[in-house]
Amino acid sequence: xxxPITWIANWLEKILEGxxxxxxxxxxxxxxxxxxxxxxxxxxxxxxLVWMERKVVARFQDRLGPNRVGPYGLIQPIxxxxxxLIKEDTTPKGADVLVYNLAPVIALASVLVIWAVxxxxxxxxxxxxxxxxxxxxxxxxxxxxxxxxxGWSSNNKYALIGAFRTVAQVVSYEIPMVIAxxxxxxxxxxxxxxGIVESQxxxxxVIAPLAAAILLxxxxxxxxxxxxxxxEAESEIVAGFHIEYSxxxxxxxxxxxxxxxLTIGALFSTLFLGGWRGPFVEQVPVxxxxxxxxxxxxxxxxxMWIRYTLPRIRIDHMLNFNWKFLTPLALIxxxxxxxxxxxxxxxxxxxxxxxxxAVNIIIIWAVLLVLKSYSSFERQQVGVLRPTANPDAxxxxxxxxxxxxxxxxxx
Amino acid sequence: xxxxxxxxxxxxxxxxxxALLVVTTRNLIHAALWLIATLFxxxxxxxxxxAGFLGxxxxxxxxxxxxxxxIFAIMLTxxxxxxxxxxxxxxxxxxxxxxxxxxxxxxxxxxxxPEFEGTKPILSSEIDPIKQLxxxxxxxxSYLLAFELASVLLLAALIGAVIIAWEQR
Amino acid sequence: MMVPISWYLIxxxxxxxxxxxxxxxxxxxxxxxxSIELMLNAVNINLVAFWRYSYSLEISGQAxxxxxxxxxxxxxxxxxxxxxxxxxxxxxxxxxxxxxxxx
Numbered sequence: 001x002x003x004p005i006t007w008i009a010n011w012l013e014k015i016l017e018g019x020x021x022x023x024x025x026x027x028x029x030x031x032x033x034x035x036x037x038x039x040x041x042x043x044x045x046x047x048x049l050v051w052m053e054r055k056v057v058a059r060f061q062d063r064l065g066p067n068r069v070g071p072y073g074l075i076q077p078i079x080x081x082x083x084x085l086i087k088e089d090t091t092p093k094g095a096d097v098l099v100y101n102l103a104p105v106i107a108l109a110s111v112l113v114i115w116a117v118x119x120x121x122x123x124x125x126x127x128x129x130x131x132x133x134x135x136x137x138x139x140x141x142x143x144x145x146x147x148x149x150x151g152w153s154s155n156n157k158y159a160l161i162g163a164f165r166t167v168a169q170v171v172s173y174e175i176p177m178v179i180a181x182x183x184x185x186x187x188x189x190x191x192x193x194x195g196i197v198e199s200q201x202x203x204x205x206v207i208a209p210l211a212a213a214i215l216l217x218x219x220x221x222x223x224x225x226x227x228x229x230x231x232e233a234e235s236e237i238v239a240g241f242h243i244e245y246s247x248x249x250x251x252x253x254x255x256x257x258x259x260x261x262l263t264i265g266a267l268f269s270t271l272f273l274g275g276w277r278g279p280f281v282e283q284v285p286v287x288x289x290x291x292x293x294x295x296x297x298x299x300x301x302x303x304m305w306i307r308y309t310l311p312r313i314r315i316d317h318m319l320n321f322n323w324k325f326l327t328p329l330a331l332i333x334x335x336x337x338x339x340x341x342x343x344x345x346x347x348x349x350x351x352x353x354x355x356x357x358a359v360n361i362i363i364i365w366a367v368l369l370v371l372k373s374y375s376s377f378e379r380q381q382v383g384v385l386r387p388t389a390n391p392d393a394x395x396x397x398x399x400x401x402x403x404x405x406x407x408x409x410x411x
Numbered sequence: 412x413x414x415x416x417x418x419x420x421x422x423x424x425x426x427x428x429x430a431l432l433v434v435t436t437r438n439l440i441h442a443a444l445w446l447i448a449t450l451f452x453x454x455x456x457x458x459x460x461x462a463g464f465l466g467x468x469x470x471x472x473x474x475x476x477x478x479x480x481x482i483f484a485i486m487l488t489x490x491x492x493x494x495x496x497x498x499x500x501x502x503x504x505x506x507x508x509x510x511x512x513x514x515x516x517x518x519x520x521x522x523x524x525p526e527f528e529g530t531k532p533i534l535s536s537e538i539d540p541i542k543q544l545x546x547x548x549x550x551x552x553s554y555l556l557a558f559e560l561a562s563v564l565l566l567a568a569l570i571g572a573v574i575i576a577w578e579q580r
Numbered sequence: 581m582m583v584p585i586s587w588y589l590i591x592x593x594x595x596x597x598x599x600x601x602x603x604x605x606x607x608x609x610x611x612x613x614x615s616i617e618l619m620l621n622a623v624n625i626n627l628v629a630f631w632r633y634s635y636s637l638e639i640s641g642q643a644x645x646x647x648x649x650x651x652x653x654x655x656x657x658x659x660x661x662x663x664x665x666x667x668x669x670x671x672x673x674x675x676x677x678x679x680x681x682x683x
Contacts, residue, residue: 024414099444130541134467141475145447148482152440160486167479191541419583423591430595430618434602439610446614453595453621460588460632465624465645472649477617477656484660485610488667499605500676506604514597521589526633543639544646554643561650568654572661578668 003285006123009034035116038126042115042259045293049258050077052297053304060308080251087247094155095244103150104245104252110142111260118266119194121276121288132193133181136267137174140222143260144170150253151241162240165315169228172322173221179330180215183208183337184271197275202349205272207356208337210364212272214330219264220303221318223257227310228318262300269295329367336363419459426452437498439485447478464541588629595622607674609663613656620652 009030016026051066051074058065066073091097116126117135129135144167151163185191187207188199196204205212221228242253269275273295276288313321340359344352429448436442450473457466499506521527547553595618602615624645631641667673 096440099440129463130539131464131467134464134471138467138470138475141471141479144475144479148479149444152482152486164483167483171476171479413582416583419587423587427591427594427598430598433618434598434606434611434615439608442611442614446617449595449618450621453625456588456591456625457628459583460628462628462632462642462645465628465642468646468649469624472653473617473621477653480656480660481610481614484663487664488610488673498607498611500607503605506601509604510597510601513600514593517593517596518590521593522586527584527586527589538637540639540642543637544642547639547643548646554647557643557647561647564654565650568657572657575658576661576664 003123005121005286034126038115039112042112043255045262046255046259047077047081049262049300050080050255052300053258056301056304057308060305084248084251089247089249090244092155092244096153096155099149099153100244101249103146103153104249104256106149107143107146108252108256108259110139110146111256111263113139114263114267117193118263118270118292119197119275119288120292121285122198122282123285124289125194128192128194130190130192130195133185133191133196137178137181140174140177147241150245154241154244156244159241159243162243166224166241169224169315169318170222172319173218173228173326176214176322176326176330177218177222179327179334180211180218181271182334183211186334186337186341193270193275197270197277200274200277202353203272203274203277207353208272208333208360209357210329210360211333211337212268214326214333215272216268216299216302218322218326219268220306221322223260223264225257225261225303225307227306227313229307229312261303262296265299265303266292266296268299273299333363415459419456422452422455422459426456435498439489440482443478443482443485446481447474450474450478462540464544585629585633588625592622592625592629595619595625607676609666609673609675609678610660612675613659613663617652617656620648624648 012033013026013030016029017023021029054076055065055073066076069075069079091100114136117129117132119125119128147163147166147170151159151166154160184196184204187204188196190196190199242250245253269292275295276292278287278291281288281291336359337356340356344355347355426449429445429452432445433442433449436445450469454466454469454474457463457469548558549555599615599618599622602618603612606612606615627641627645627648631639634641663673666678670678672678
């Protein structure tokens with residue numbers, strides 16, 4: 001009995017067929033049951049994430065965090081949920097009611113759908129499609145749609161401007177993310193995520209560390225976390241596109257953002273850290289679930305670490321960073337990985353891994369050299385005297401007679 | 412009526428209903444959202460036709476890029492009189508007549524096809540449509556030239572769109 | 581009984597006619613562009629339905645559909661850029677008010 005979940009699924013199928021239902025209905029019922037189990041599991045994990053977020057941020061800021069509401073504050077998220085549920089559910093005047101109510105639902109749903117293609121164990125995948133990576137890119141794009149719907153339907157010009165900026169950032173950072181997602185596809189020769197995990201006897205992060213870094217950075221920008229959270233921080237543009245939402249609708253946005261971060265953690269660990277791979281997982285497939293979640297939480301902790309350590313980046317710096325640095329770097333990595341993969345395809349696995357790692361290190365070193373020379377160029381630019389705003393230049397147009405002292409300074 | 416036929420009728424009816432709402436809604440943002448529903452229905456139909464890759468590419472390109480671009484353009488060109496003025500021009504009866512005649516003519520011509528009532532052949536499992544598509548798009552005796560020309564077209568569209576919409580200073 | 585190809589073709593013809601009605605009768609230029617997108621989608625459904633229901637092993641239907649995607653994306657981008665530019669000059673985007681080339 002080493003594979004309990006498949007055993008339970010077969011047992012249920014026999015029971016339902018024994019009742020006399022046609023096989024199509026049996027498959028439908030089992031599918032709906034599977035969907036419900038995954039969704040409930042992920043959403044319960046989401047509530048746990050709220051607790052983890054608050055405890056970890058507290059420890060980073062040298063304080064304790066919630067510790068009153070239950071042992072170690074574990075009941076705190078339940079208290080948060082109850083608070084959000086009993087808040088008044090306002091709708092701004094002039095808002096488009098259907099779109100206003102639909103936006104948070106789509107924002108959360110587009111994150112939940114991604115869990116359908118992440119493999120939990122060698123025998124446990126929601127939907128084994130052979131274009132899993134493209135599916136993830138597609139449903140990342142639907143999240144953008146939810147943001148525009150939220151921003152426009154609030155009938156608030158600041159929400160609209162916040163939504164525009166958010167969409168500009170998310171759409172810009174999708175490009176290096178998609179290119180970085182293609183690199184494990186090249187290494188595994190398949191787009192199906194179960195296939196990518198099965199081809200990772202040596203974890204992909206050893207073979208392509210720069211691609212992993214690009215994926216991590218662009219994913220953090222996609223989900224709108226610091227250092228890229230200009231769009232929704234309370235001190236900027238009055239909290240962005242979800243300013244008019246209160247109560248459980250805001251709770252859906254908030255939970256969606258945390259769940260998106262965990263989803264990015266699970267995706268990163270599936271593509272680069274080996275997913276459900278670990279000791280003894282072929283004999284006892286359920287261990288795969290545990291390994292996957294350990295790795296996902298480690299990456300989530302890394303994302304939180306970056307969030308609570310780095311300051312915010314300004315929007316023009318953010319967009320420059322994307323278009324002038326990340327996208328060319330991602331394209332270079334894609335070409336180099338493809339060429340090296342073709343050149344090294346006949347060699348043994350160890351020499352393949354060592355040569356790819358060496359090429360990655362060479363590229364990282366070259367990039368750091370370029371960045372160093374660019375930053376010294378920038379530092380010299382700061383010291384250059386540039387024409388600054390001078391009130392005399394303006395006043396001399398208004399005041400026709402100039403005093404002799406002003407004439408002396410002007411000449 | 413098998414399950415597959417029922418599902419097809421539901422999805423097709425939903426898609427056509429959403430398309431009708433696209434061309435008749437007064438509020439343009441609602442029209443854009445109904446367009447997104449229509450595109451989603453078409454993506455589901457692609458999956459029914461075993462072209463899963465095209466279905467997902469439809470969601471990525473049409474919904475993730477084109478529809479969002481249209482929503483942005485609607486927001487940037489909004490006039491005050493949008494939701495009050497007439498949404499059809501004065502020839503709309505003629506347009507209705509022409510489109511109905513067109514539909515009837517196309518349906519009649521299609522019904523003359525010999526394989527009009529044809530059923531689906533079983534796809535043999537040794538060919539993988541995605542691999543075939545990938546090989547076809549980059550092999551020189553297949554569609555390589557069309558592929559490269561499409562990329563040049565997209566580059567031209569990119570540069571052209573930036574220059575046309577550039578604000579003159 | 582499976583779904584015969586006639587259902588897909590009639591559906592595509594209906595979608596195309598709805599798009600045609602939209603192009604010929606709407607005033608707002610962006611609504612016209614949306615109707616053109618409906619027509620392009622109908623063409624795509626047609627192509628892929630014929631690919632699926634024929635007995636050949638060729639992939640031409642899907643390859644052509646990919647080209648239609650690329651052309652549609654390029655056309656929407658340039659079209660919307662033109663509309664925004666026209667809106668800035670003329671202040672309107674209604675198709676029957678933009679009827680002079682230059683004055």
